Amino acid sequence: MNLTKILLGAGTAALVAGTAMAADVFVIGGKPDDPFWSIVKRGAEDAGIVAESQGGSVTWLGPQNYDNLGVDAAELIRQAIDQGADAVVGPNWVPEAMDPAFQAVVDAGIPLVIYNAGGIEAADRLGAMNYVGSNDYKGGVAAGEYLGNAGNLKGVCINTLPGAANIEAFCNGFIEGITNVGGEGSVLPLPATSFGSATAVAQAVRAHLLQNPDIDAVFTIGNVDSNSAVSGIAQAGKTGQVKVCGMNFDESILNNIKNGSQACAIDQQGYHQGYLAVSILNGFVNYGLTVPTREILTGPGVIDASTVDATLAGVKAGTR
């Protein structure tokens, strides 16, 4: 079974041959310095402790930057195949660019789990074993419905990374969610000059709110942006009037939820995405274990003032 691949991996052949049955799992993910992805990575590595105790390994492959996300990630997938992966975990961020690479994984007979982005549709289309992750679209819907139900019916999604499939789904889901409960939503895409600059994002949010005074709900696509949005709203003099809900969270966002300057955070539980995806593949490669449940949802979960305290402990531990 694995023999041809072992022979192909000439350099490491001797090493690998000794542990022919153990799973070398390759995980394609975001930049390790991305606040969200460092948690996913932590989950994958924690699952890797089990894999290592059974003689296998977990290798994290992340792009240097997000300038050419789809193509770079596709390249990383092919790298995993070349390095003799026994199993591959990857997000389907940009299907157009990444599908052929995922197809190559399946064609090579390597078990594949799609996680984080793409949904069960991508797993079915590509012939992957399973999908582990939150449903991006449902995450946006949850935020839209939460804010709409709180009485904030005119919403905007701040898109700081226009073009990525999962981010577009957040925003579309948000519009759907707020529309479901009788409101309306729009999208504000930001230019590349503001990426990674809290001030630029805060000022953009503020300008947009001043120019569109009827907007009373803001949805952000990541935890860094949520902090910026809260600052932008304060500078527009609209604290309390405009409510913020954002994807992902960190300590400062939980504090903001606690003190009321942010309404809610949508949690996709990144730790479980890394942890479960690696565990499933490790169990399958080593012992033929399968998980009959298809589409393992790790989110969306809504964190608001009522659940914030329970979440703080996980943040301290670096797993949430």
Added chain:
Amino acid sequence: MSTTTKDKRSAARMLGRLVRRAETGSFLGMVVVYIFFAALGGRVFLGAPGFSSWLNTAAEVGIVALAVGLLIIAGELDLSVGSVIPASSLTVAIVSSHYGAPEIIGILAGLVVGLMVGFVNGFLVTRTSIPSLIVTIGTMFGVMGLTLGFTVLIAGSTGVFIVPDPVTKALLGQFVGGMFQVTMFWWAAFIVIVFYLLHVSPYGNWIYALGGDRESARNAGIPTRKLTIGLFMLSGFAAAFVGVGQVLTYQSAQVLTGQAFIFNSIMCVVIGGVLLTGGAGSVIGIVLGTLTFSIVNQGIFFSGLDPNIGSVIIGALLLIAVLSNDSFRKTALSFAAKKAP
């Protein structure tokens, strides 16, 4: 001749001299851009919220642009500013929040990080023949990696949070009147200092000479090595200062910030009429370039233009600015000043 004609002539001469100044092109560019967005943005853009919106943006990138501008005039580039910003933010947060040291210690440590990176840049550029573009790309990635590594190692995550005490917050991270970030007053201080450096003190001429012809500058007795290292340390310091301001403003330091400052600062400098090849440029020009860049960046959100094409407008502005600066400079140089009677 009568006194009135004499006055008229000297007034005309002054006007001529003014028009021939390189900054005039940048100034006109800024006015055009402002009128354009004022027409589209209306009252909100013209009022205090509009002003503070682009001034806040300008202040942060402006501090970095001043120092980077001096380097470009001296014929060098510094891309490491993009990773010095998060490095200093995280240093402040880790020293003062994670370890609980007094905030002044954290702030000084953050600034020292910037000075150190600047020193390494300057040292490598002066001791090797590697172009500063490459050296600072190298240190940019180096600092980025060290920041990530140490932050995860020490704090266990990629973001560190800090609740600054009221005095520090008021000095470095406050919004005056709820909307004017104090950073803009620091920017004003930087403008005065850098203006003195470049246009009043003898260092100014040294910097121009350095950018004009390094060999001749050294032969003329200018301590080129010390000067280059000093300029890199200034840009490291400026970037670190912005990082310190950011962490105290947003009360959180994230590894993934600052990259936008690399190209934004160079754009501000170039829009301001500084020659990318060195040897020409002015502080007023850099300030005007920064304001123009920020007005466009923020104006898009007030204007009702499709934000999807925001990046296109910013890119087009840069090219138009450089082209018009170039042709303005040529026109200005080809008309010689009339001899005084």
